Amino acid sequence: MNDPKVHATQFRDGFRRIHTELEKMMVGQGTLLESVLVAFFAGGHVLLEGVPGLGKTMLVRTLADAVNLSFARIQFTPDLMPADIIGTNLIVEDETGRKSFRFQRGPVFANIVLADEINRATPKTQSALLEAMQERHVTVGGTAHPLGEPFLVLATQNPLEMEGTYPLPEAQLDRFFFKLKVEFPSASDLHTILDRTTTSEQPQISRVLQDPAEMRLLREVVRQVPVAREVQQRAVQLLLATHPDTEAAVPLAKRFVRYGGSPRGAQALILAAKIYALLDGRFHVAQADIDKAATAALRHRIILNFEGEAEGVTTDRIIAEALAR
Amino acid sequence: MSSPIEPFLRQIRVARRRLVWQAFLNVWVRLALLGAGGLLAWGAARRFLHGELPWDLRDAGIAFGAAAFAAVCLALLRRPALGAAAAELDRRADSRDRFVTGLSIGRTSERGPFAAAALGECAAFAESMDAVRWFPVRLPREALWMIAPLLSLALLQWDAGAEAERRGAAKEAGQAEVAPTADRLERLAEEAREKAGQQEDPALKALAEKLRQAASDLRAEATDREEGAKAALRALSRLEQVLQDLQKTPSAASPEELKALAQQLAKEPATKEAAEALEQGRLGDAAQALEQASKKDAPSAAEAEKRLQEALQHLAEQRQHSQALEQMMDELRKDGGKGAMQKLAQMLQQMNGQTGQGAKAQGRPGRQATLQEMLAALQSLKYGQPSQSPQQKPGDPSGGGSVAMEDFGKRPGQGQGPQGDAGRPTGQPGSERDTGTTPTPFGERPEGEGEKGADIALKGRLGEGESLSVYAPAAGDQSKAQRRYRELYDALAPEAREAVLQEAVPLGSRFFIQRYFEAIRPPR
Numbered sequence: 001m002n003d004p005k006v007h008a009t010q011f012r013d014g015f016r017r018i019h020t021e022l023e024k025m026m027v028g029q030g031t032l033l034e035s036v037l038v039a040f041f042a043g044g045h046v047l048l049e050g051v052p053g054l055g056k057t058m059l060v061r062t063l064a065d066a067v068n069l070s071f072a073r074i075q076f077t078p079d080l081m082p083a084d085i086i087g088t089n090l091i092v093e094d095e096t097g098r099k100s101f102r103f104q105r106g107p108v109f110a111n112i113v114l115a116d117e118i119n120r121a122t123p124k125t126q127s128a129l130l131e132a133m134q135e136r137h138v139t140v141g142g143t144a145h146p147l148g149e150p151f152l153v154l155a156t157q158n159p160l161e162m163e164g165t166y167p168l169p170e171a172q173l174d175r176f177f178f179k180l181k182v183e184f185p186s187a188s189d190l191h192t193i194l195d196r197t198t199t200s201e202q203p204q205i206s207r208v209l210q211d212p213a214e215m216r217l218l219r220e221v222v223r224q225v226p227v228a229r230e231v232q233q234r235a236v237q238l239l240l241a242t243h244p245d246t247e248a249a250v251p252l253a254k255r256f257v258r259y260g261g262s263p264r265g266a267q268a269l270i271l272a273a274k275i276y277a278l279l280d281g282r283f284h285v286a287q288a289d290i291d292k293a294a295t296a297a298l299r300h301r302i303i304l305n306f307e308g309e310a311e312g313v314t315t316d317r318i319i320a321e322a323l324a325r
Numbered sequence: 326m327s328s329p330i331e332p333f334l335r336q337i338r339v340a341r342r343r344l345v346w347q348a349f350l351n352v353w354v355r356l357a358l359l360g361a362g363g364l365l366a367w368g369a370a371r372r373f374l375h376g377e378l379p380w381d382l383r384d385a386g387i388a389f390g391a392a393a394f395a396a397v398c399l400a401l402l403r404r405p406a407l408g409a410a411a412a413e414l415d416r417r418a419d420s421r422d423r424f425v426t427g428l429s430i431g432r433t434s435e436r437g438p439f440a441a442a443a444l445g446e447c448a449a450f451a452e453s454m455d456a457v458r459w460f461p462v463r464l465p466r467e468a469l470w471m472i473a474p475l476l477s478l479a480l481l482q483w484d485a486g487a488e489a490e491r492r493g494a495a496k497e498a499g500q501a502e503v504a505p506t507a508d509r510l511e512r513l514a515e516e517a518r519e520k521a522g523q524q525e526d527p528a529l530k531a532l533a534e535k536l537r538q539a540a541s542d543l544r545a546e547a548t549d550r551e552e553g554a555k556a557a558l559r560a561l562s563r564l565e566q567v568l569q570d571l572q573k574t575p576s577a578a579s580p581e582e583l584k585a586l587a588q589q590l591a592k593e594p595a596t597k598e599a600a601e602a603l604e605q606g607r608l609g610d611a612a613q614a615l616e617q618a619s620k621k622d623a624p625s626a627a628e629a630e631k632r633l634q635e636a637l638q639h640l641a642e643q644r645q646h647s648q649a650l651e652q653m654m655d656e657l658r659k660d661g662g663k664g665a666m667q668k669l670a671q672m673l674q675q676m677n678g679q680t681g682q683g684a685k686a687q688g689r690p691g692r693q694a695t696l697q698e699m700l701a702a703l704q705s706l707k708y709g710q711p712s713q714s715p716q717q718k719p720g721d722p723s724g725g726g727s728v729a730m731e732d733f734g735k736r737p738g739q740g741q742g743p744q745g746d747a748g749r750p751t752g753q754p755g756s757e758r759d760t761g762t763t764p765t766p767f768g769e770r771p772e773g774e775g776e777k778g779a780d781i782a783l784k785g786r787l788g789e790g791e792s793l794s795v796y797a798p799a800a801g802d803q804s805k806a807q808r809r810y811r812e813l814y815d816a817l818a819p820e821a822r823e824a825v826l827q828e829a830v831p832l833g834s835r836f837f838i839q840r841y842f843e844a845i846r847p848p849r
């Protein structure tokens with residue numbers, strides 16, 4: 001950390017190059033890609049919400065290729081067991097005929113994990129992933145097994161098919177750094193997708209980062225960015241505006257919100273804002289950076305009350321009102 | 326070594342100074358609007374309630390000065406802190422919170438490499454910009470609203486000025502209107518004072534004071550031409566009444582009454598002597614004889630008392646009592662009808678005394694003569710005739726005028742209208758031109774015609790009312806100027822008609838009023 005300018009430039013270049021690689025495979029999802037990368041460099045997990053077929057798996061796979069990290073995909077189903085995710089102890093016999101337990105790692109031990117349709121698994125299985133996401137290790141048979149570093153979970157859920165699903169509990173939702181909505185591509189984007197996927201030429205993904213250590217260095221750069229107290233006040237103000245019982249609450253929150261965002265939301269705001277500041281070529285965070293991260297960082301942390309659900313109020317609308325204040 | 330926050334402070338202070346200036350202008354304009362509104366209300370009250378000029382430079386200076394002072398105080402009180410000014414600067418200049426961050430990081434002693442880099446980058450940005458550009462100081466939009474109260478105030482001022490000018494002109498006209506009358510009254514007061522000094526008469530002295538006071542009041546009351554004319558008429562009428570009251574002497578029993586009483590007294594022997602003395606006009610002797618007869622306890626005296634009472638009763642039935650006899654009858658009624666002879670003796674004694682005083686007064690005839698001269702002069706003024714007082718020289722313009730007050734009623738001791746106007750009614754029966762061509766005196770049918778009138782008595786006394794007379798200059802043959810007279814009639818006829826129709830005039834009297842107005846109506 002001798003020269004901040006050099007490191008900031010490295011970070012910016014790395015970020016841009018990864019983004020460029022992702023754009024080779026994902027068409028018309030620039031904002032989504034940027035947000036996924038922000039969460040990745042901030043060390044957070046991402047919940048992707050979108051209908052099937054929009055390239056979520058492709059996104060995660062491409063990201064893993066670009067940053068040269070291991071990738072695993074878990075398709076969540078109702079009969080999926082926790083051991084299917086975290087792994088299990090197997091009885092193995094060595095050459096001498098001696099039997100012993102050996103831990104067989106599950107897919108969660110990859111650096112980047114795609115938890116596809118996470119809401120289809122039972123809460124028991126979901127909670128197994130919950131521990132891995134927060135604690136960065138899994139415990140099997142009383143033994144804790146640390147996960148790889150970096151570790152990123154990208155979970156997806158389908159907003160349309162709600163039958164036979166187990167909605168994620170609030171505690172688990174709070175573990176996600178961002179909740180991103182995957183929008184349907186536009187007509188021109190669809191043309192581009194068709195052109196790229198129906199020909200013999202497949203885009204080649206270059207490895208931007210060579211090893212995880214480089215990744216850790218860039219993450220460290222992010223945390224060095226200073227935030228003035230007056231600017232940080234903006235994050236606090238936004239968070240309190242979603243709490244119906246505080247004086248800072250916006251009218252919509254007072255009427256339709258049961259619980260506001262958690263302190264993890266404010267952490268996510270600041271971390272994301274630091275990355276946005278670096279991407280903007282600044283060494284300090286501005287309030288605009290915080291505002292930019294607000295929707296993705298807070299939308300899944302606000303719990304609507306019954307009236308809010310009945311009225312069809314979205315958390316995005318509440319955040320927009322808080323931002324407009 | 327300069328402070329790391331110096332580049333920020335420089336720009337932030339500029340921003341704060343301009344914020345204070347802008348706040349001052351905003352508050353000042355709003356307070357000035359309030360002040361102008363208040364000034365407008367105050368000016369309107371002064372203009373329409375008190376008739377004064379609505380405002381002056383002092384009032385306006387106080388209003389706007391107070392607004393400026395309050396604005397300075399409020400602007401300084403609301404002066405933003407450096408942090409708030411930095412936030413405002415960041416917001417306006419879209420500087421991505423560089424000033425807030427620079428101020429915050431610059432104040433910390435320990436700074437990491439990234440913080441130092443951030444401070445340097447923010448400082449470079451601060452030095453490259455000019456805060457003045459983002460803080461223009463201009464009058465707020467509400468300043469345009471000042472046009473409304475200022476325009477209203479200007480209009481109010483103009484209106485008040487025009488009104489004051491009109492009143493001044495009217496007052497001048499009023500003063501000019503009453504000036505001849507007031508001057509004349511002052512000269513009369515001077516004459517009365519001289520006469521009072523010569524004759525040592527306190528009544529004349531008091532009259533002089535009243536004349537002088539009347540002249541002073543007249544000048545004060547003359548706010549315009551019309552009011553001046555009315556005030557002059559009122560003053561002259563009051564003074565005329567005062568003079569007439571001074572001329573009055575207590576009325577004694579008339580010779581006819583005395584004669585009737587003497588005839589009754591002569592019928593009894595006890596009062597024969599008194600009757601003879603009364604017949605011969607020796608009132609003192611008659612009084613003494615009656616005193617003696619009343620003291621006698623004789624049947625003849627009692628009979629004489631009875632006859633005397635009957636004679637008084639008879640005179641009362643004929644309504645021929647004089648003031649003296651009326652007073653005597655009142656006393657008799659209080660005493661139950663007794664002592665008529667004694668009371669008659671007292672009355673005769675009083676009359677005898679008055680005769681003596683009258684002779685004495687005749688020995689000093691100056692007072693009555695002075696009063697008569699004063700009365701004549703006042704009536705001349707009132708009727709507009711150029712008369713000359715004993716001291717007035719011929720050709721004095723103050724002696725008369727083109728407009729004068731005239732009493733159309735019967736004047737005491739006169740009974741004739743102005744001289745030299747044969748076409749006008751004199752008040753004597755048969756002098757009117759009664760053509761009888763219209764149903765009303767004014768040539769039209771009156772409202773409420775045919776309704777039954779109430780039987781009520783008229784109030785007031787003949788000749789006490791006021792009227793206006795305009796002397797129309799005419800040709801040298803002293804004939805009436807028909808055109809001017811017709812204009813005058815047309816102007817005054819509605820007022821007269823309203824007065825006549827509104828007054829509860831008995832039907833019998835209405836005929837005479839109608840005949841009078843018909844008589845003075847100019848021929849068409």
